[in-house]
Each structure stands twice: as structure tokens, then as C-alpha cells.
Amino acid sequence: MGRAPCNDKVGLKKGNDILTKYIQTNGEGSWRTLPDNAGLSRCGKSCRLRWMNYLRANLKRGNITPAEDETIVKLHNALGNRWSLIAGQLPGRTDNEIKNYWNTHLSRKLYRFTRTKNESLSTILNLAAACKPRGGRSFPTTRPHTKKLKNTASNTVGISLAKPAQSGTTSTRVLEYPTTKAKAHLPGTILEQVEKNPTIGPCLDNTARILSQCDGSKSAELSPNIESDDSAVVLRPFQTQNGENEALEPYEWLDGEIMRLTHILESAQIQVGNVAPEQPREKGVNAALGTEQECFTSEEIKESSTVLINSNAGGGECHACSSSINNAGSDDEWLGWNWVDGVGCHNQWAVCDEGDMMLTCLWEADKGQAK
DNA sequence: AAGTTAGTCAACCGCCCGAGC
DNA sequence: CGCTCGGGCGGTTGACTAACT
Numbered sequence: 001m002g003r004a005p006c007n008d009k010v011g012l013k014k015g016n017d018i019l020t021k022y023i024q025t026n027g028e029g030s031w032r033t034l035p036d037n038a039g040l041s042r043c044g045k046s047c048r049l050r051w052m053n054y055l056r057a058n059l060k061r062g063n064i065t066p067a068e069d070e071t072i073v074k075l076h077n078a079l080g081n082r083w084s085l086i087a088g089q090l091p092g093r094t095d096n097e098i099k100n101y102w103n104t105h106l107s108r109k110l111y112r113f114t115r116t117k118n119e120s121l122s123t124i125l126n127l128a129a130a131c132k133p134r135g136g137r138s139f140p141t142t143r144p145h146t147k148k149l150k151n152t153a154s155n156t157v158g159i160s161l162a163k164p165a166q167s168g169t170t171s172t173r174v175l176e177y178p179t180t181k182a183k184a185h186l187p188g189t190i191l192e193q194v195e196k197n198p199t200i201g202p203c204l205d206n207t208a209r210i211l212s213q214c215d216g217s218k219s220a221e222l223s224p225n226i227e228s229d230d231s232a233v234v235l236r237p238f239q240t241q242n243g244e245n246e247a248l249e250p251y252e253w254l255d256g257e258i259m260r261l262t263h264i265l266e267s268a269q270i271q272v273g274n275v276a277p278e279q280p281r282e283k284g285v286n287a288a289l290g291t292e293q294e295c296f297t298s299e300e301i302k303e304s305s306t307v308l309i310n311s312n313a314g315g316g317e318c319h320a321c322s323s324s325i326n327n328a329g330s331d332d333e334w335l336g337w338n339w340v341d342g343v344g345c346h347n348q349w350a351v352c353d354e355g356d357m358m359l360t361c362l363w364e365a366d367k368g369q370a371k
Numbered sequence: 372a373a374g375t376t377a378g379t380c381a382a383c384c385g386c387c388c389g390a391g392c
Numbered sequence: 393c394g395c396t397c398g399g400g401c402g403g404t405t406g407a408c409t410a411a412c413t
Contacts, residue, residue: 029398029399031399032397032398032399044398045384045398045399045400046383048399048400049381049382049383050381052400053381053382054381081403082401082402083401083402084401084402095400095401095402096380096381096382096402097381099402099403100379100380100381101379101380103403104379105378105379
């Protein structure tokens, strides 16, 4: 299955041995000088990658377990494509491994079944659970589909943390997240960090808020937990309807949201694609495949500006619904989509991943009901 | 059995950030 | 303050295998 490990090759196996022995003797670091010192003919980056992803001790080999699968989904919902952070919560797993797993197993699986437009969410999930592991041509997913991911600002298919605003970019409010170095000094698990540092989990806060609107059990106010200034959105602890801060234990708040989402999915009777007669999507939105704006009309973009963070090049990545898969706008794969409702989101969710897809559509559905 | 298509994953690429000067 | 360098990260590629026709 897949490409055979390179260490099957005698030469590389020898290189692996040299690299392993060198690092065991001298420790990690100084990757640039490592090849010369160790007598390897690879660049330092390559050595580091080989070590981190393959040779390092305590790496867990083999299939992702269901428990790990669940953790990945949860954390991806929370953190987006922060693979290193997700990997940090899964001992023995590398960011590369998780990234591959997400891109091949999870996102693909969800994409397939959510294309079944007339199925209820619960049906879709049941189908996904029974996903044919390998497969032939039952679900056409083309390589061009994958290659269309290239040249996009981000392959973000989930709700992602935003990077700090780039200098010179104005009117872009982003959600701040800690730098790599800062993260390294943060104690505890990611989820604990989020608990202790509200700025780490801004999109989770959004997730909770969006869910709360769908659920109806929380305030329907769009952005009660966000304050903003010119440069950044400052998130406040999640507040209940009566304004009290919820003091959640580590993991508890996330588990709660997952449970709530599960409840919504189980109880919802949302029929995808069973909506108003076809209308042309708003000009500009239609042409902007691959941007999060396609999920919204311009008015909705304005309304939701505190949640839907602008994504400029290398900038914000906090998408309520964003996927570079959408860039396949000219692909036949996507031409069959029935853009309806003037918003597009009722079908749009089929090209978003599980979390943001559902959240966005539930959110939109909720907004529609509120009007 | 052969050809085609889809799925997998190690490795590569390029960008970004922080440290040091 | 600006430049360079090292390291880290996420996105993408392409070789390879398995499933299917």
C-alpha cells in the first residue's frame, strides 16, 4: 500500500543508520552542519525531516486508531491545519502522518458522502461510517482535484487559527495565536492551553458560538465574546445566555461542543439542496471560487465580519467555510453543483470539511430562520 | 491478464518566524 | 533597523500499490 518506505533501499538504510547514530551521539539540532559532520549527502532539512518523521524513537507505526481518529477530528475542528499542534496531542504520531491521514482519509471521506445532497446529515454520517476503505471508482476523486490545491493561500479545509496581521494590511482583523516558540513554552496540553489562554482557541470560541446559535440554547447574538480593536480580535471566555462565564475543565468545553454538535446532527432534519429555486449567485461571489466569501452574500459578509475573518495572502485563516478544494470551480467535478439560495452554502457545505461545513450551514440555516 | 484509476505516504518545496549580528 | 541564517511548518508532489474494469 502506498510507496514503499525508502529504507527498504540499501543505500538509504545505510544513511538512516548513520543519521540515527549521529543524532544518538550528538543530539538533535544543527541540522545544516549535520550532513557534513555525519558524512551524509543530504541537506540538513532533509535529514531533519527524515529523523522527525521516520527515524525518531517512540514513533508509533501502523494505522491510526479510532480513538486517534476521533482526536484528530476534534483537534482539527479546533485548530485547523495546525498539524504539528495536533500531532503534539497524539504521542508517537508526526504532523506529516496526521496531515496525510486527514487529507486522504477524513476529508475525502466526508467530501464524498456530503455530496449526497438529498440525504439527511445522520444518513450521511452513517454512510461515512460505513465508508468503503478502498476503492475503485465508486466515488470519483480525481488527482486534478488534489492538484488544484496548489497555488492557494491555504489548504485550509477546517476552521483555522489566524496568523497575525501582516504589516501593511489594513482593515483585516485577525485572531491571534501564539508563535511556535511561545507555544513551546506553554505548559500542558493544547486544550489546556486554550483553556488558560483564550487567544489560542479563538475559532473554537467561534465554533461554540456558532453552534450555540444553531442549538438555540445559547444567546443568538452573533459575537458577544469578541471585542476588537484595529489590529486584532480579542476573544472573551464563552458566556452563557445570562452573561456568566463558563468555567470548563480542560477538554470539557471541547467535548461539550462535540456532544452538542453530535446532538444537533442527530436531531437535525436538514435537507441539503432542497431549497429555493435556482438563483444566480451574487456577482463577484460567483467568480471568487476558493474564497470564503462565496458562502455569503456581501451583506452577510458585512454582518459576519467579526466572525468571518478576512483571508489575505498569508494572513487570516479563520474561515467559517473555506476550502481550496473550491478552487476546482472550473472542474467538471464541481460543475454539477446546483448553486441555489443566493448564498450557496446549502451546497457549499459539501466541499467543506465536517466541522466548518456543518457549522456554516447550520449557522446559515439558523440565520435564515431568524430573519 | 492487462490496462486504468484511485488511494497512500515519504519526501520535497517554499514560506515564515525568531535569534543573532 | 535591517540583514542573514537556522529551524519549523504546511502544502504539494510523485512513486508506488491496490482495486477495479
